[in-house]
Amino acid sequence: MKAIQKQGKGLAAYIETQTPDYGPKDLLLKPLFSGICATDLHVLYHDLGQEKKKFPLIMGHEFSAVVEKVGSEADFYIGTQQKISVGDRVTVEPILPCGKCDYCLKGKVNLCPFMSHLGIFEDGCYADYVRVPAHRVHRLPDNLSDLAGALVEPLACAINFVDKSRIQPGNSVVILGGGSIGQFTLQVALASGAGMVIISDPVAKKRELALKTGAHAVIDPVHEEITEKVRTLTGGGADIVIECVGISATVSQMVHLVRRGGRCVMAGIPSSKIPMDLLDLVFGEIELVGVMATAWQFPRAMRMIELGLVNVQAALERVIPFSQAIEGLKGAFESNEIGKLVIEHGK
CATH class of the missing domain: 3.40.50.720 (NAD(P)-binding Rossmann-like Domain)
Known part of the structure; x- marks a missing residue:
């Protein structure tokens, strides 16, 4: 598969690599749209996360995706009693908490000292495929576009x-x-x-x-x-x-x-x-x-978009093809004038 990999401080490259393995409680997702945010720039240019994960690293953590494969024991999903199936559109909470520590058991998953994080501590969504624990996935409502789904996380x-x-x-x-x-x-x-x-x-x-x-x-x-x-x-x-x-x-x-x-x-x-x-x-x-990222705000974010309380696309500068994503990262880092950039996968 194709992916954008951080290979050193300030150095990103397109690579061909293996499709990630997925476990029985995981989903294999095919990203549709991915956002570029300041955290991605911190990862690439300021080595954010390097204390836990040395490069190379596939970047990216804001995204919408379609479910490609479902693990045999993947039976728990946030915000729905329905089983998530191949072909469903989803968005993903990129913080991956341990689920066992005091903070997690109190619901403060964003404060988990043992957390991982897509695109920071483990491979993220700037790729043709990404592995995600099933319990960190939200099904997108039918009236939310794939593009809006990539902006749920911010x-x-x-x-x-x-x-x-x-x-x-x-x-x-x-x-x-x-x-x-x-x-x-x-x-x-x-x-x-x-x-x-x-x-x-x-x-x-x-x-x-x-x-x-x-x-x-x-x-x-x-x-x-x-x-x-x-x-x-x-x-x-x-x-x-x-x-x-x-x-x-x-x-x-x-x-x-x-x-x-x-x-x-x-x-x-x-x-x-x-x-x-x-x-x-x-x-x-x-x-x-x-304040650190999110803890259980995804359903409210999707509902606010559905109700028209927030126009997430108002801040959108432009959608860029995957083939221009590295240029987009560089441009966003070098210019404060650029608004929100979103990567369209498959282009």
Whole structure:
């Protein structure tokens, strides 16, 4: 089969390799569409995950797929009592928890210290076929397209970000970062009752997209004084700030944008250590919480798309053929201007 393999830091290549073996409790899936996200760029260019899995590694973790083979003992699936069969369309939770530790038994599978993860710690979906444990698969509703199915995972992450913010109806929310995950977080915050949502991003077209999808205000952090503007718009500071970038500038901004007693959610993945001034955090009794991927948000994500509460394709820059995927990864890493790229397999 064809696959995109990380062979070294910043080095990806198309390869021909064996179709993966699958066990009795696994499914063999044929990916249809796969998303390119910031985590994939961290894997390729910053060696994310290398402490557990040395390259070579087949990348990718956001995807829709069709079931090609079903293991003889595959009899448990999330969110359905029906047996999943060959030919069914599915999406996949890429975190692969151990299922036995204290965190897993309490339902906090995204905190499992023994987890694996498709495209980070084991071979992922940038390939003609991928092996997945059956219990991590969701059947796609009939009215969800294959393309939308590939965007369920990042939308589920955005739902988890908003869950961790403990948003209340009427709250003011600042989202730092207008990339696809920031755009999804914007839509989820609005659907959750936010009274005002503000997006900060230096890229004009991302600010314009945010306004089209419902943001009440946008900020250019390069040419505007962000702290002053947020305090003016919110009457002293936002109730909630959600950081979706993971760089020093935005992490440092968080505690200056939130009101006293407010809540900051750290969702971006830093590629290096970031210094932070904690004085305002202490004197303002500001809550700072980290958030890791998803835990049981996939069904809600699919339902939000079905109900029209979120338009996942609004953030889509373009669909690219599999043959251009490595160029897409490179372009997304080198340019902050590029929006969400999705790979179409078989092309």
